[in-house]
Amino acid sequence: MRVEELSGDDATVYRAVAEAETATGAPHLQDVARRAGLDLDRTRAAVHRLLHTEPKILHEVPDTDPPDLGPVYELAPRT
Secondary structure, three states, rough: OOOHHHOHHHHHHHHHHHHHHOOOOOEEEHHHHHOOOHHHHHHHHHHHHHOOOOOOOOOEEEOOOOOOOOEEEEEOOOO
């Protein structure tokens, strides 16, 4: 799937991650949900779909900073 083909929650979440990365760095799930204006369940489902696309659209990265709020998400490099 290509970024240009995204729609609905997937497109909204992708844009939220891109905006957050530019503004403050890789966001946590809660930050993506807040920026996207979606609840956590819808955001989690969209993130899951984006993590499992071919080619990769989104990457999950462990957050090593305390406190442990879970992984952060980054856009995959576009080819």
